[in-house]
Amino acid sequence: MAALAVLRSSAPARLLSGSFSVHRGGLASWQHYQSRRPFSNNKILVELNESTGVAVMKMKSPPVNSLSLDFLTEFSISLEKLEIDRGCRGLILTSAFPKIFSAGLDITEMCGKSAEHYAAFWKAVQEMWLKLYGSNMVTIAAVNGSSPAGGCLMAMCCDYRIMADNPKFAIGLNETQLGIVAPFWFKDTMINIVGNRVTEQSLQLGQMYSAPEAHKIGLVDLLVPEDKVQSTAAAVMTQWLSIPDHARQLTKSMMRKPTIDRLVKQQEADINNFVSFITRDSIQKSLQVYLDRLKQKK
Numbered sequence: 001m002a003a004l005a006v007l008r009s010s011a012p013a014r015l016l017s018g019s020f021s022v023h024r025g026g027l028a029s030w031q032h033y034q035s036r037r038p039f040s041n042n043k044i045l046v047e048l049n050e051s052t053g054v055a056v057m058k059m060k061s062p063p064v065n066s067l068s069l070d071f072l073t074e075f076s077i078s079l080e081k082l083e084i085d086r087g088c089r090g091l092i093l094t095s096a097f098p099k100i101f102s103a104g105l106d107i108t109e110m111c112g113k114s115a116e117h118y119a120a121f122w123k124a125v126q127e128m129w130l131k132l133y134g135s136n137m138v139t140i141a142a143v144n145g146s147s148p149a150g151g152c153l154m155a156m157c158c159d160y161r162i163m164a165d166n167p168k169f170a171i172g173l174n175e176t177q178l179g180i181v182a183p184f185w186f187k188d189t190m191i192n193i194v195g196n197r198v199t200e201q202s203l204q205l206g207q208m209y210s211a212p213e214a215h216k217i218g219l220v221d222l223l224v225p226e227d228k229v230q231s232t233a234a235a236v237m238t239q240w241l242s243i244p245d246h247a248r249q250l251t252k253s254m255m256r257k258p259t260i261d262r263l264v265k266q267q268e269a270d271i272n273n274f275v276s277f278i279t280r281d282s283i284q285k286s287l288q289v290y291l292d293r294l295k296q297k298k
């Protein structure tokens with residue numbers, strides 16, 4: 001079971017950082033755990049309901065939940081804490097902002113920095129994927145806004161995706177539009193959901209799909225009105241949690257392990273590949289132009 005990130009049964013439940021609360025039934029009984037060290041900038045809010053065993057993880061990194069190195073580090077630590085907590089069986093991943101799930105990788109982390117920085121950043125992206133895609137928990141993405149590139153990847157890592165039924169919200173792997181290339185494990189994750197043909201076309205065109213289009217191609221499983229995304233995620237979670245954990249976990253591992261192992265086997269090479277790609281002058285220029293265009297949009 002090497003593919004599954006953390007062995008939940010053998011590790012003690014420990015809660016380490018701030019922005020972490022445990023729900024024991026009523027709102028009045030929210031308990032806040034103290035930080036052991038002041039690591040967290042609270043870009044991620046985690047609320048664990050102990051009576052249901054379901055944690056809600058809300059991304060809260062203004063303005064657009066872009067995946068910076070700090071964000072990714074905090075995300076992976078938060079996830080690991082839930083993974084080793086025997087009281088937690090399910091995770092709902094969502095955004096604290098109403099119109100944006102996540103803007104994907106923070107482009108400023110990929111512009112004008114050192115090779116060492118790019119390597120550390122890419123390792124953090126890999127870790128996020130390995131932990132979320134390999135999670136033993138039931139994972140449901142409550143996609144309450146737009147979700148390009150790395151944001152789409154996070155949603156795709158989950159077992160089930162529920163998206164707000166708003167044609168203005170878009171999701172997809174748009175990397176080629178930035179002049180960059182989604183790595184093989186982004187591609188594999190998408191193939192495992194929508195198949196080879198749709199993925200090939202999506203990746204080449206850097207296609208963003210409106211919520212209804214994403215539902216049509218199977219990139220998201222369910223569309224619901226914006227104000228029903230969270231409650232529907234909770235209802236779907238109950239259904240998934242009715243399956244015995246061990247059987248569901250082994251099945252999930254059987255489905256995902258080959259995909260995970262491909263990256264694990266070449267993690268270092270993948271980092272080197274990213275660094276040599278992202279440091280090219282032409283790629284740096286493309287990213288800068290894209291970033292400037294984003295800023296001028298207003």
Ligand SMILES: CCC/C=C/C(=O)SCCNC(=O)CCNC(=O)[C@H](O)C(C)(C)COP(=O)([O-])OP(=O)([O-])OC[C@H]1O[C@@H](n2cnc3c(N)ncnc32)[C@H](O)[C@@H]1OP(=O)([O-])[O-]
Nearest residue numbers: 063064066103104105106107108146148149150181294295
């Ligand atoms: C090989 C590598 C694989 C790569 C994978 C990736 O994920 S690549 C990533 C691919 N991702 C994309 O292509 C997504 C690009 N982003 C968007 O399409 C839109 O921002 C939006 C739809 C997410 C939100 O629309 P909205 O109208 O609500 O918001 P807004 O547009 O007004 O932005 C507000 C502020 O946030 C800033 N900022 C935004 N995104 C990023 C970012 N990723 N990073 C950093 N900064 C970002 C933006 O510049 C602006 O800054 P300012 O001027 O205030 O200093």
